[in-house]
Amino acid sequence: xxxxxxxxxxxxxxxxxxxxxxxxxxxxxxxxxxxxxxxxxxxxxxxxxxxxxxxxxxxxxxxxxxxxxxxxxxxxxxxxxxxxxxxxxxxxxxxxxxxxxxxxxxxxxxxxxxxxxxxxxxxxxxxxxxxxxxxxxxxxxxxxxxxxxxxxxxxxxxxxxxxxxxxxxxxxxxxxxxxxxxxxxxxxxxxxxxxxxxxxxxxxxxxxxxxxxxxxxxxxxxxxxxxxxxxxxxxxxxxxxxxxxxxxxxxxxxxxxxxx
Numbered sequence: 199x200x201x202x203x204x205x206x207x208x209x210x211x212x213x214x215x216x217x218x219x220x221x222x223x224x225x226x227x228x229x230x231x232x233x234x235x236x237x238x239x240x241x242x243x244x245x246x247x248x249x250x251x252x253x254x255x256x257x258x259x260x261x262x263x264x265x266x267x268x269x270x271x272x273x274x275x276x277x278x279x280x281x282x283x284x285x286x287x288x289x290x291x292x293x294x295x296x297x298x299x300x301x302x303x304x305x306x307x308x309x310x311x312x313x314x315x316x317x318x319x320x321x322x323x324x325x326x327x328x329x330x331x332x333x334x335x336x337x338x339x340x341x342x343x344x345x346x347x348x349x350x351x352x353x354x355x356x357x358x359x360x361x362x363x364x365x366x367x368x369x370x371x372x373x374x375x376x377x378x379x380x381x382x383x384x385x386x387x388x389x390x391x392x393x394x395x396x397x398x399x400x401x402x403x404x405x406x407x408x409x410x411x412x413x414x415x416x417x418x419x420x421x422x423x424x425x426x427x428x429x430x431x432x433x434x435x436x437x438x439x440x441x442x443x444x445x446x447x448x449x450x451x452x453x454x455x456x457x458x
Contacts, residue, residue, distance in 0.1 A: 218285040225281015233274030240266045252323030254316070265320065269313070276309045311360035318356020322349040347382065354378055400429040400445040414456040417443055421456065 240246075249255045249265045258264050283305070326349035358375055404427070409415050413424050415434065420443075422436030432448055434441045 221281055221285040225278045225285070229274040229278035229281070232277045233270045236273040237266055237270035240269060245269075248324070249320050251327060252320055254319045254323055265316075269316065272309070272312060272316075276305070279305055307363045307365070311363040314356055314360045314363065318352055318360075322352035322356070325349060325352055351382065397429050397445075399449040400427075400431075403427065403432075403445055403448070404429065409453065409455050416454040416456065417441075417448055418451055421454075 245266055246264070252265075255265050258268060326345040329345040329348045355375075403409075409424055409427075411424050411426065414422065415424060417432075417434065420434060420436065420441050422434040422441065424432060425435045425440065426433040427445075430445060432443045432445060434443065
C-alpha cells in the first residue's frame with residue numbers, strides 16, 4: 199500500500215521537477231568540491247602568508263574564519279548559484295524563471311565585483327604595512343599619513359572597478375576618479391611639501407655625493423658616521439645611537455665632513 203502511494207507521488211511530480219532537484223543536488227555537490235579545491239589552491243599559492251597581518255585577515259580571524267575560507271566560500275556559492283538558475287530554468291516555473299533569468303546575467307558581474315573588493319582591501323592593507331615599514335625612520339610629522347593615503351587609494355580604485363562591474367555608469371566613475379586624483383595631488387602637495395623638498399634634496403645629494411656611506415659628518419650638534427642614505431633621509435651613527443636626518447634638514451642647516 200505504501201509502495202503504491204509512493205509510486206503515485208513520484209508519478210504526480212513532473213519529470214522536469216525531478217531534473218530540477220537533481221540539478222540542485224549536483225550544484226550543491228560541485229559547490230562543495232569547488233570550495234574545498236579553491237581553499238587548497240589558495241593555500242598552495244601562498245595566500246595565507248601574503249595576507250598575514252592585514253586588517254581584513256585579523257577581522258576574519260576574530261569571527262572564526264580567514265581570508266582563504268571567505269574566498270573559497272564565495273567560489274562555492276557562485277557555483278551553487280549557477281545551479282539554482284539552471285534548476286529554475288529546467289523546472290520551467292514561469293514567473294520565477296523570468297525573475298531568475300533576469301538575475302542570472304548579473305551574477306558573474308557581482309561575483310567579480312566582490313572578489314575585486316576583497317582583493318582591493320587585502321592589497322590596500324598590505325601596502326599600508328609596507329609603506330609604514332619603509333618610512334618608519336623618517337622623522338617628518340606628515341609621513342604617518344602616507345600609509346593611509348596609499349591604502350585608501352587602492353580601496354578607492356577597487357571600489358570603482360567593482361561598481362563598474364555591477365553596471366554603474368563609466369563616465370561617472372571617470373569623473374570621480376579625476377576628482378580624487380586632483381584632490382590627492384593638490385592636498386598632498388600642501389601636506390607633504392617638506393617631504394617633497396626632502397626628496398628633491400635627496401636626489402641632489404645622491405647625484406653629487408658630497409658625502410657617502412662611511413664618511414664622518416657633523417650636522418648641527420651631531421657628529422657621527424654615515425650608515426645609510428636614500429632619497430629622503432640620512433642615517434648617522436654615534437656611540438651606538440642612530441640619528442635619522444631628513445635630507446632637507448641636512449641641506450638647510452649644512453653639514454661638515456670630517457676628514458680622517
